[in-house]
Amino acid sequence: MARTTIYAANWKMHKTIGEVEAFVQTFSNYDLPTGDHEVVVFCSFTGLPVLRSLASHLGGTYGAQNMYFEVQGAFTGEVSPAQLRDVGCTWVLVGHSERREIFGESDELCRKKVQAAFAHGLKPMLCVGETLDERRAGKLFDKVKTQVVAGLDGVPAERLADMAVAYEPIWAIGTGETATGAQADEMCRYLRGEVAKLYGADAAGTLRILYGGSVKPGNAAELMAFPDIDGALIGGASLKPDSFRDIIVAGSGK
Ligand code: PGA
Secondary structure, eight states, X not given: OOOOEEEEEEOOSOOOHHHHHHHHHHHHTSOOOOSSEEEEEEEOGGGHXXXXXXXXXXXXXXXXXXOOSSSSSSOTTOOOHHHHHHTXXXXXXXXXXXXXXXXXXXXXXXXXXXXXXXXXXXXXXXXXXXXXXXXXXXXXXXHHHHHHHHHHTTOOGGGGGGOEEEEOOGGGSXXXXXXXXXHHHHHHHHHHHHHHHHHOHHHHTTSEEEEESSOOHHHHHHHHXXXXXXXXXXXXXXXXXXXXXXXXXXXXXX
């Protein structure tokens, strides 16, 4: 089935308020291809009100890079799903490898966050991926399958269309080392097969599975050409409006 491609910017811990404004102003002047794709920007909490006020210029939706799963309460330093809705978020990243590796987020915590996102009308983008050691040891499929199965636990089939999975091999993030199209496609196809075992092929066909890890204007066309890769989650190359645009342009030749 046809799935709308997603080009998602993950700005990580970058951009002041002024820099968010400047990005949107420049980006809104571009003549982007009108093909069947969706633009999403994942920004720091402090930039979200700026994206809300400039939403009509962004030409897409936006979301947070993290949240807690509880509705409210004594969780100093955390941000709730309701607060993200309040500032106009459509999406939320769940379980980015930097959250898992640096902040110790577990599969169980990610599962709760996916559930909380849906309960509050947010679309979760669940990030999964293996380390280089795991790939070398041939454990990549088991690792990523475990993360996806845990994250989807409790998600009904009809919600798969309202979320996404981002396959981001950890060894390819921020390293300049991209998975080859064949490696990315192999994992995305494998994951769709595993999701089909849980939900059936029709429902699995509604889930967007993105690739992330050193996506750049120069490799976007190759990666996006694979039928099971439904978009890109882009870190470094999304920080400048022109390179984010160039990735969208290159990919939408699809
Ligand atoms: P990168 O980051 O594009 O800089 O490799 C991707 C990500 O971490 O989402």
